[in-house]
Amino acid sequence: MQKRAGKKRANLRDVASKAGVSVATVSRVMNNPDSVAPDTRERVETAMRALHWTPSAAARAINSGRTRFVGALVPTLDSDIFARVLAEMESRLALHRLSLVVATTGGDADIEAQKAQALLDIGAEGLLVSGAAHSPEFRALLERTRLPAVATSWYDPDFLLPTVGYDNRAAANLALGHLADLRHTRIAVLHGPVENNDRTEARLSALRESDVELSFHQTALSVAGGRDATREVIRATPQPSALLCLSDVLAAGAIYECHHAGIKVPQDMSIIGTDDLPGSSQLHPALTTVHLPVGRMGRIAADAIANWVEAHQRPADRLLDIELMVRETTAPPVG
Amino acid sequence: MQKRAGKKRANLRDVASKAGVSVATVSRVMNNPDSVAPDTRERVETAMRALHWTPSAAARAINSGRTRFVGALVPTLDSDIFARVLAEMESRLALHRLSLVVATTGGDADIEAQKAQALLDIGAEGLLVSGAAHSPEFRALLERTRLPAVATSWYDPDFLLPTVGYDNRAAANLALGHLADLRHTRIAVLHGPVENNDRTEARLSALRESDVELSFHQTALSVAGGRDATREVIRATPQPSALLCLSDVLAAGAIYECHHAGIKVPQDMSIIGTDDLPGSSQLHPALTTVHLPVGRMGRIAADAIANWVEAHQRPADRLLDIELMVRETTAPPVG
DNA sequence: TCTAGCTATGTAACCAGTTACATGATCATT
DNA sequence: AATGATCATGTAACTGGTTACATAGCTAGA
Known part of the structure; x- marks a missing residue:
């Protein structure tokens, strides 16, 4: 009476019974294939394919305690600067096998707090934020949850968060x-x-x-x-x-x-x-x-948050050098 | 002997026992506060604060079956075009209470397939991809998992996925x-x-x-x-x-x-x-x-994937108009 | 031939939440 | 005073994976 005609997404138990093995064996096929006999493995894999089964990320995360992604809060994506910072962050985080969730704030500190909460709700393990202006709610959120977070685009060793940026x-x-x-x-x-x-x-x-x-x-x-x-x-x-x-x-x-x-x-x-x-x-x-070394800043901030998330090591503040590029649009005034 | 000195993150059971209520009551405080007596709620909230407790996104997701984010695969973020498309997608998805995970492929179809799998592994509910070139692995992934996915930046009603783009x-x-x-x-x-x-x-x-x-x-x-x-x-x-x-x-x-x-x-x-x-x-x-109407494209694609994810409705292909903007750099040739 | 050790697999507890259903108390109705 | 409705709360089953521990079957050494 209970088991309706299919509709629902298959789970690991379905795969196990279809393959005539236990749940542990199916799990092993996923995580430690060598420990399963080849023909058993074969049967399990066939069952997986037949049922279109993919392990649920949430269920895995609940056990590992890891979601493997961090959030980035930027004022806007519609700017060369932030797009480049994010580009660097994304590729750098990928090296640590972390993904990047992007959220825009429009520069509004209240929206920032709101989106930070939303990122937390979906399981972000850390946060990359930009700039110095943050709402009290945002600070409260950070203090309450002790979420790893790094601030970029400015430098201030006295700030609540580690900062990676320039002066x-x-x-x-x-x-x-x-x-x-x-x-x-x-x-x-x-x-x-x-x-x-x-x-x-x-x-x-x-x-x-x-x-x-x-x-x-x-x-x-x-x-x-x-x-x-x-x-x-x-x-x-x-x-x-x-x-x-x-x-x-x-x-x-x-x-x-x-x-x-x-x-x-x-x-x-x-x-x-x-x-x-x-x-x-x-x-x-x-x-x-x-x-302004925005690319470098993105890389350093990404490494910093990755290290904090993975090794529980709060990163140090980083002041990045800026440089005057003298080209053709400046000269002494006439007269 | 078992309960070591704190270290571990508090969970809902810890909060419940600290507040002297059952787990159900704590859960209610989170999801349906009105159904809990004000003073009980107060006690629970105090316990939450004391233990720095935040509900685990993964545990919630496992029940709801929802992670509330979709992935976007773009060749690069370091381009005005893609940055604008993503900006529009992000803000549009936010309206549907969905977040956006960004992954870059460098235009490489193999990396795309790889990153698509990574997005799936962390629980993406849908995918936004760009362009027509995809690897067989990527197609296999889509067919195997039946993951909602929309392709942008081009138009082809015969493609495996719904396309939203221009000609x-x-x-x-x-x-x-x-x-x-x-x-x-x-x-x-x-x-x-x-x-x-x-x-x-x-x-x-x-x-x-x-x-x-x-x-x-x-x-x-x-x-x-x-x-x-x-x-x-x-x-x-x-x-x-x-x-x-x-x-x-x-x-x-x-x-x-x-x-x-x-x-x-x-x-x-x-x-x-x-x-x-x-x-x-x-x-x-x-x-x-x-x-090229890239902003509009981002909005439409975002709506399309959101609708597919939420209402299980495969969107229709959309061909967007392009327009010649005659300004000052063209004129008949001399002679 | 007995036993130790290894391999392949199964059982059941566990992760951290949600929720259907049960229960007991309070209150209004007749 | 008995009945029923309503409200606040609790119990326990459930989500979909992982994994510690148990066990059966086989091999090899003494």
């Missing part, structure tokens, strides 16, 4: 220093939205504390946004002699717009970016920018 | 048709590697079958690759009057290189791309290209 303040200062060395004094800063972006915020705060006079221009984080902001900046009198862009995409827009407006780069306008995207060296003229 | 041959023909309409006759085709890239292959085969005389130039799929190929093309005599690029990044490189070489676009050289990346309309001059 965003230093990155901004490096760009500014380069322009100052060239004797630029009228500098406009182009940056993306600050709400929900602690990295931009850190860079801006470093600039604000410098003793150089700067004008700040917030715009959309896109090539078009860079063009818009540049259009506005070049209307000012006196016109700035340099554009410090906190992102390479803005710098690309700035180059286009200067070109469009007949302003010569770098003679009439110096432009410096931040990121060093793969295409930036191919812009015309080639973009001077601050190289 | 790559039509995309190439649309670009070629535009150049032909402008009366270009000497056209060079720039394309990325064909090995492990069935989409490029499909576009090329459509072009080869056309009655227009074309020269083909394979290069690296990057801005630099586009520049290299263009440098080579413009050396030829007679010089082609148009560059048909099967990818927008190549077209961007082509624009830069023409600019560099003093060739006026579109007067002396027409350039057309394929993809319509967000930055393409911001290039200078703005790139004429074939718009």
Whole structure:
């Protein structure tokens, strides 16, 4: 009466009875084939195929206590930077036989907490998060569950979590220093939205504390946004002699717009970016920018979380070097 | 003698005994809090906190038979296109309360089969794959397990899996048709590697079958690759009057290189791309290209797989419209 | 020929949850 | 006061695997 006509997915017991062996034998065929006699193994494998049976990941996980995946929380996938970080993380985690579950937060700390909980609910063994801004709920979650988690894209040894990243303040200062060395004094800063972006915020705060006079221009984080902001900046009198862009995409827009407006780069306008995207060296003229080691960061963070998950070893914080890439878009101001 | 000093992770039974209730009551607090008296609930929640307890995802999954995540297999994350598709998929799947596990294949069909198995091993309920090239092992896996899976980035109603995508041959023909309409006759085709890239292959085969005389130039799929190929093309005599690029990044490189070489676009050289990346309309001059609806594709594929997984309904194939975006890089040839 | 040791396999407990069903207490109804 | 309904909670079976331990059959050494 109970056993209805098939419908349900087969389980290990079904396979065992079909093959005329015990459950232990079936399990052995899966995990330790050598310990089973060849003809028995054969029979079991035939039964598996006949029943379309695949072991249930959940049932295995319940015994091993392992799910073999970690979660990554990023503001957006629709950005060269995060896509590259994730690409590196994914391939690095694969080496540790770990998978990567991606969740986007839109930069919203509440959504981050929510998605972190969702990742936990589906069994993530660890978390990779980006940036410094996290909600109290998120912190509470980490403390309550003691889940291994590594923060990237910034560096702060005092943070609740181990951080793997670069110094965003230093990155901004490096760009500014380069322009100052060239004797630029009228500098406009182009940056993306600050709400929900602690990295931009850190860079801006470093600039604000410098003793150089700067004008700040917030715009959309896109090539078009860079063009818009540049259009506005070049209307000012006196016109700035340099554009410090906190992102390479803005710098690309700035180059286009200067070109469009007949302003010569770098003679009439110096432009410096931040990121060093793969295409930036191919812009015309080639973009001077601050190289952020995002690929390396992804690899290191992946190794760190893998080691924490597997060997229960909390990783050390890692400060990664940034580097000024002087190319063709910066020069001393004329006059 | 048995109960060692703590070490192990607490389970639901530990919480129950600590709170002085039964396991069922603890479970109710988690899943149906209203059915538990407020003070009892309070006691249970206190016990949970005290023991740092979080329910095991695996144990839940074993009962529900659900893991609530699907896997996505993409050639690479390091590409605007796939990053955007995944971004859309992720946010769309979140609406269905499904998570997305990302795996990259490098375009290698064997690695794809391998990673598909790995995704299955960790419990993926469905798969999103891209392109047409798959190994026999991969097909066998799908047939054996009957795992819901949807293929994207191309369209073929005869394929083993439901496909959601556009017609790559039509995309190439649309670009070629535009150049032909402008009366270009000497056209060079720039394309990325064909090995492990069935989409490029499909576009090329459509072009080869056309009655227009074309020269083909394979290069690296990057801005630099586009520049290299263009440098080579413009050396030829007679010089082609148009560059048909099967990818927008190549077209961007082509624009830069023409600019560099003093060739006026579109007067002396027409350039057309394929993809319509967000930055393409911001290039200078703005790139004429074939718009591929990758964002929409991601959303539709995500809905399709979610519906299949949840409602056991195999989705229908979906052919998505492509569109010619005429902007500033194409014009009739001079002379 | 007896026994020790090995191999192939089976039995049943176990992992950490969920849930059908049972139970006892409280409350309203007649 | 007896009856029935409702509510809060408990008991135990169940999910689908793994594995410690038991056992039967066979071989080899003394």
